[in-house]
Amino acid sequence: MTHMKPIHVIGGGLAGSEAAWQIACAGVPVVIHEMRSTRMTDAHKTDGLAELVCSNSFRSDDWETSAIGLLHEEMRRAGSLILGAGDRHKLPAGGALAVDRDAFSAEVTQRLGEHPLVAIERGEIAGLPPESWESVIVATGPLTSASLSRAVQALTGEEDLAFFDAIAPVVHRESIDLSAAWFQSRYDKSGPAGTGADYLNCPMTKAEYEAFLDALLSGEKTSFKEWEADTPYFDGCLPIEVMAERGRDTLRFGPMKPVGLANPHKSGTRPYAVVQLRQDNALGSLWNMVGFQTKLKHGEQVRIFRMIPGLQQAEFARLGGLHRNTFLNSPKLLDAQLRLKAMPRLRFAGQITGVEGYVESAAIGLVAGRFAAAERSGRACMPPPPTTALGALLAHITGGHLLAPGAASSFQPMNINHGLLPPIETPEHDADGKRLKGKDRTRAKKRAVAERALADLEGWLATARAAPAAAE
Ligand SMILES: Cc1cc2nc3c(=O)[nH]c(=O)nc-3n(C[C@H](O)[C@H](O)[C@H](O)COP(=O)(O)OP(=O)(O)OC[C@H]3O[C@@H](n4cnc5c(N)ncnc54)[C@H](O)[C@@H]3O)c2cc1C
Numbered sequence: 001m002t003h004m005k006p007i008h009v010i011g012g013g014l015a016g017s018e019a020a021w022q023i024a025c026a027g028v029p030v031v032i033h034e035m036r037s038t039r040m041t042d043a044h045k046t047d048g049l050a051e052l053v054c055s056n057s058f059r060s061d062d063w064e065t066s067a068i069g070l071l072h073e074e075m076r077r078a079g080s081l082i083l084g085a086g087d088r089h090k091l092p093a094g095g096a097l098a099v100d101r102d103a104f105s106a107e108v109t110q111r112l113g114e115h116p117l118v119a120i121e122r123g124e125i126a127g128l129p130p131e132s133w134e135s136v137i138v139a140t141g142p143l144t145s146a147s148l149s150r151a152v153q154a155l156t157g158e159e160d161l162a163f164f165d166a167i168a169p170v171v172h173r174e175s176i177d178l179s180a181a182w183f184q185s186r187y188d189k190s191g192p193a194g195t196g197a198d199y200l201n202c203p204m205t206k207a208e209y210e211a212f213l214d215a216l217l218s219g220e221k222t223s224f225k226e227w228e229a230d231t232p233y234f235d236g237c238l239p240i241e242v243m244a245e246r247g248r249d250t251l252r253f254g255p256m257k258p259v260g261l262a263n264p265h266k267s268g269t270r271p272y273a274v275v276q277l278r279q280d281n282a283l284g285s286l287w288n289m290v291g292f293q294t295k296l297k298h299g300e301q302v303r304i305f306r307m308i309p310g311l312q313q314a315e316f317a318r319l320g321g322l323h324r325n326t327f328l329n330s331p332k333l334l335d336a337q338l339r340l341k342a343m344p345r346l347r348f349a350g351q352i353t354g355v356e357g358y359v360e361s362a363a364i365g366l367v368a369g370r371f372a373a374a375e376r377s378g379r380a381c382m383p384p385p386p387t388t389a390l391g392a393l394l395a396h397i398t399g400g401h402l403l404a405p406g407a408a409s410s411f412q413p414m415n416i417n418h419g420l421l422p423p424i425e426t427p428e429h430d431a432d433g434k435r436l437k438g439k440d441r442t443r444a445k446k447r448a449v450a451e452r453a454l455a456d457l458e459g460w461l462a463t464a465r466a467a468p469a470a471a472e
Contacts, residue, residue, distance in 0.1 A: 006031045007135045007372050010125045010148070012049040014082060014358050015350025015365030016139035017108050021081035022369030024117040028376045032112065035124035041143040042225075047122075048105035049112060050082060050362075058086055058359050061097040063454075065446045067416045071363055071389040072097060073450075074457050078370075078390070081108060082362040127151040129346075135376055137368050139349040141361070142325040149326055155342050160329040166239075166293035167412045169301060170286050170318040171277060171311065172419055176200060179265065181277075181310030186260035199278055200287055202310035203263050203271035209252065212307050216244045219300040222321075239322060240294045255291025275308050281396065286317050286419040288412075294320040317417040329411050330354045330397040336383055337371045338364070338398065347372055354397045356413040363416075367394055370464065379467040385456040392420040424448050 007023050009016045012034030023030040037047035044051050060066035063073035075083040089103040112118045126147040129136050140148060153161045183197040190196040204212065221241065243250050252258070256273040263271055277287035294301060298319045306312050330353045333340060338353065340346045349368035350361040367383070367390060374381030383398075384391035393416050414420070427444040430436055436444050 004028055004376060005134060006119070007137065007376055008033060008129060008133045009137045009139060009369075010129065011139040011141055011144075011350070012036075012112075012120065013139060013141045013350060014050050014362040015141070015368070016137065017050040017112060018080060018082045018362040018365035019137050019139060019349050019369035019372070020112055020118055021115075022079070022366055023373045023376075024112075024115045025079060026370070026373035026377065027117070028373045029117045029119075031119045031121055033121050033123065033125050035122070035145060037122050039124045039145065041141075041145075043143055046102075046105065048102075048109050049120075050085075050108040051105050052099070052101045052358060056091070056098050056101045057093060058083075058097040058099065059357070060095055062095050064450050065443055067389055067418045067421070068357075068359060070450050070453055071359055071393070071416050073454065074384075074388055074390050075359070075363060075366060077454070077457060078366060078461060080362065080366055081111060082359070082365075085111070124148070128155070128343075134345055135347075135372055136345060137347045137349050137365075137372055138352065139361075139365055139368070140326075140352060142323070142327070142351045144326040144352060152328075155340065156328060156333055160333055162327055162329070163324065165321070165323055165325040165327065165413050167318065167321045168289045168292040168294070169305060169316050169320045170280055170288045170414075170419070172315045172317055173285050173287055175313050175315040176277070176287065177310045177313060182264050184261055188260075199276045199290070200310070201261055201263070201271075202275040202277070202308045203258070203261075203266070204256075204273040204275070204309060206272040208307070208309065209256075209273040210248075212304070213244055213248060213251070215304045215307060216241045216296075219304050220297045221295045221300075222297055224295075224322075225324075238293075240292050240320075241296060275311075281420060282399075283419070283422060285423065286417075289320075292320060293322060295322050296320070317419045318415060325351070325413060327352055327354045327413055331399055331411055334398055336398050337375075337381075338368045338394075351413070354411055354413050355393055356415050360393060360414075360416055363390055363393055364397070366390070374464070374467065381464060381467065382460065384460045387422055388453045388457045388460065389416050389421070390457070391460075392416070392422075396420050418446065418449065421449055421453070424452060 006029040008031050009020045010033045012032045020030045020032050036044055043053040059068045061072055062069040072083055085104050085107040086099045089100040091098045091100055124145055128151045181200050181202045184201055185196050185198045188196040252273045258271045258274045261274055276290045278290050280286040280288040301319045335341055338347045347368050349365045353364055355364050371381050383394055386392055386395045
């Protein structure tokens with residue numbers, strides 16, 4: 001097999017390291033191109049592969065009730081280098097998987113360095129890779145170097161590579177109170193893909209609006225990192241609290257305008273302001289708060305956004321934020337195997353594809369590595385089933401996210417969460433036949449989702465093991 005031409009992985013972060021490991025374990029040679037040591041990013045401090053730039057936590061490790069814990073378990077079963085090294089260097093952190101960052105990065109660097117099919121080359125890839133590189137994985141992360149970003153942008157078009165994320169909170173549909181909120185598009189317009197009832201609307205009286213505005217203005221905000229501070233806000237994605245500072249009616253004439261909407265719960269009274277949520281995924285389980293990108297601290301977002309009628313019990317799949325972040329409009333640009341439609345020899349992996357977080361980035365590296373290795377060896381490799389956490393995350397970036405009608409791109413980075421997984425019949429009774437209620441029922445439902453995921457993952461892994469290589 002070693003006479004094969006190598007796959008080139010650009011970026012030796014979480015995704016690139018995992019992708020390279022999966023490729024080498026499939027018997028295919030791989031070259032990792034990592035710029036650090038010759039050129040640093042604004043956040044990395046070492047030249048180690050898979051450096052964790054901020055927190056040292058991989059978040060919850062509970063596969064039964066947490067979607068990120070389920071992703072951990074699936075990655076372990078798929079032979080992940082990142083999860084294996086994380087497990088070997090874990091630190092006490094309750095139910096979370098926290099790691100000794102230096103020992104973790106040292107192990108990833110050492111294991112890749114010692115693998116006979118892996119070569120590590122230090123240096124920036126400052127433009128599109130040469131044509132002689134027939135199979136490439138770009139895993140250069142949120143801080144992709146400027147010259148490579150420009151080259152990718154020339155391929156994708158300006159509006160489809162973002163340098164900043166402006167994330168509005170996303171709410172689990174089942175936690176929205178429909179005795180206060182209602183479905184309706186403004187002026188009942190159905191648009192190209194809608195029904196005229198495409199938004200969930202949360203109405204506010206004058207007193208509710210004024211109290212909400214005061215809370216927004218006084219709520220605690222996070223500050224930009226020094227190197228982010230000079231990146232200007234884009235028009236059209238100003239933080240909600242910055243809009244609020246511009247005048248007490250700015251929001252009422254902006255994202256919270258009450259026009260074209262009639263509250264069926266209180267017919268005859270016009271709301272003073274309305275918060276709209278738009279369906280965010282094809283499953284209809286996640287809804288995003290339109291225009292609510294924010295730099296409020298996470299705890300403050302929960303407190304203040306639960307003041308909104310209909311959202312008093314809201315459970316957030318993702319809270320809002322604004323960060324420097326290089327990411328593609330993946331649902332439009334990538335195919336189901338993570339290849340750039342405009343140049344299929346380039347695959348993308350990691351945070352640049354629009355997932356968020358160390359583990360999610362490594363997970364997409366794992367899948368991209370398997371796709372690339374199978375393609376190189378002439379084997380078929382199906383995507384992981386959408387009922388698995390790996391498959392759900394992949395489906396979100398390659399098609400599961402719904403693009404807002406008329407918007408250039410409404411795609412924003414996403415952590416894994418239960419809302420991305422297809423629903424399942426909620427168990428009514430426990431193993432002893434006792435009727436399940438409240439939290440026990442929710443727990444039983446999550447466990448059923450996790451068991452289905454792990455069973456389907458085993459099927460996928462077995463198919464991948466059995467796939468015959470094409471005759472050479
Ligand atoms: C400031 C900051 C804080 C964060 N905090 C957290 C956190 O606490 N928890 C969390 O889960 N996630 C956090 N993230 C997100 C985090 O970056 C990702 O979760 C994860 O590191 C992304 O993995 P990746 O492999 O896609 O990118 P990275 O891990 O960043 O790896 C990309 C690699 O590509 C290299 N590279 C870039 N351009 C080139 C080039 N042209 N040629 C060669 N090499 C190149 C970089 O040096 C880097 O090593 C944070 C991100 C930032 C920017």
